[in-house]
Amino acid sequence: MSKEDNLNENWKKDFPIKKQESTQVSRRDFAKFLTFVSGGLMVGSGFVTAKAFFLPKEEVQGEHFICNKEDIPVGGTRGFVLEGSTIPYILIHLESGEFRSYEQKCTHLSCSVFYKPGTGIIHCPCHEGSFDALTGDVIAGPPPRALPQLEVVFKENAVFVKALIDKKES
Amino acid sequence: MSTFRTGQNSSNPNKLNNILSTLIFILILNVSIQIWLLYASLNNALDNNKEILIPAFIASVILFLIGFGWLYYMPKGNFRKK
Numbered sequence: 001m002s003k004e005d006n007l008n009e010n011w012k013k014d015f016p017i018k019k020q021e022s023t024q025v026s027r028r029d030f031a032k033f034l035t036f037v038s039g040g041l042m043v044g045s046g047f048v049t050a051k052a053f054f055l056p057k058e059e060v061q062g063e064h065f066i067c068n069k070e071d072i073p074v075g076g077t078r079g080f081v082l083e084g085s086t087i088p089y090i091l092i093h094l095e096s097g098e099f100r101s102y103e104q105k106c107t108h109l110s111c112s113v114f115y116k117p118g119t120g121i122i123h124c125p126c127h128e129g130s131f132d133a134l135t136g137d138v139i140a141g142p143p144p145r146a147l148p149q150l151e152v153v154f155k156e157n158a159v160f161v162k163a164l165i166d167k168k169e170s
Numbered sequence: 171m172s173t174f175r176t177g178q179n180s181s182n183p184n185k186l187n188n189i190l191s192t193l194i195f196i197l198i199l200n201v202s203i204q205i206w207l208l209y210a211s212l213n214n215a216l217d218n219n220k221e222i223l224i225p226a227f228i229a230s231v232i233l234f235l236i237g238f239g240w241l242y243y244m245p246k247g248n249f250r251k252k
Contacts, residue, residue: 020183027190031244034197038237041204045211045230049223052215107216145217 060150060163066091066101068157075117079104082161088112089150091159094120094133101150101161102136108143122147179246186245193244200233207233 064082072078072093079090088104092115102122104112111126115133122131129141136147150161178189211226 027194028244031190031194031197031241034194034201035234035237035241038197038201038204038234041201041208042227042230042234045204045208045227048208048211048215049227052220052223057218144213 060085060161063153063160063162066159066161069099069154069159070157072099072159075115077115089161090115091152091161092122092133096134098134099152099154099159100133100136101152102131102147103149106143107138107145107147108141113147175246178243181245189243189245193240196240197237200237204230204233 060082066080067078072091074093074097075095077090077092079088081088089101090104090113091099091101093099095118102113106113106124106126106129108124108127108129111124113122113124113129113131115121116123120133121139122133122136123129124131124141124143127142129143130139131137131143131147132139136149138144138146149164151164153160153162179186207226207230211223214220214222
C-alpha cells in the first residue's frame with residue numbers, strides 16, 4: 001500500500017460520511033427548515049390577527065384645537081402632536097382653501113412626509129412616494145396604504161381636528 | 171411487514187431524488203403564498219380592514235398543515251449498508 005492510499009484510507013476512517021449521504025441529508029434538513037419557516041409565518045399571521053382584534057389602535061378622542069385659520073398661509077403646513085400621543089400630524093392649507101390633516105408618517109417606512117406647495121401632492125423624500133393631498137390616497141411610489149387622516153372642523157376662526165369617521169362603511 | 175415507507179425508501183435513488191425535489195418545490199410554493207398572505211393581512215390590519223384577517227390566518231394554517239403532512243413523504247434515502 002502506497003503512502004497516498006494509506007492516507008486516503010485513514011481519512012475515510014476519520015470522516016466516515018458518504019458524499020451522497022451528506023447531500024441528501026442537507027436537502028432533507030432544508031425541507032424541514034422550510035416547514036419550520038411555514039410554521040413561523042402561520043404564527044406571525046395569527047399574531048397580526050390577534051393584535052388587530054384584541055389590541056386595536058386607539059382612536060383620537062375628542063376635538064383638539066390646533067391654530068387659527070389665518071395662522072397657516074395658503075399652501076402652508078403646520079405640524080402638531082396631540083396630547084398624550086407621540087404620533088406627528090400635519091395640518092395643510094390647500095390652494096383650494098380647504099384644510100386637511102394627516103399623519104406625518106409615510107405608510108411605507110414611516111419617513112416624514114411634507115406637502116409640496118402648489119402641486120396638491122404630499123411627498124415622501126425617502127423613496128419618492130406621493131400622496132394626494134385632498135384624499136391621502138397613494139399616487140405614486142412604494143407606499144402600500146393611504147395616509148391616515150384626521151377630520152378638520154372649524155369653529156368660527158379656529159381649526160380643530162378629530163377622528164375621521166370611516167367612510168368605507170357607507 | 172412492509173409499509174409504504176420501507177417500500178418507498180427501497181426505490182431507485184433517481185425516484186427518491188424526484189420525490190425530494192418535488193417536496194421542496196411544493197414547500198417553497200407554500201411558504202411564498204404564506205409570505206404574501208402575511209404581507210396582505212399586515213397591510214389590511216394597519217388599514218383597519220379586519221374582514222380579511224381571519225380567512226388569511228386560516229389559509230396560513232392550512233398551508234402549514236399541508237407542508238407538515240407533506241413531510242411524511244420525505245424519503246429517508248436508499249443507502250446500501252455494508
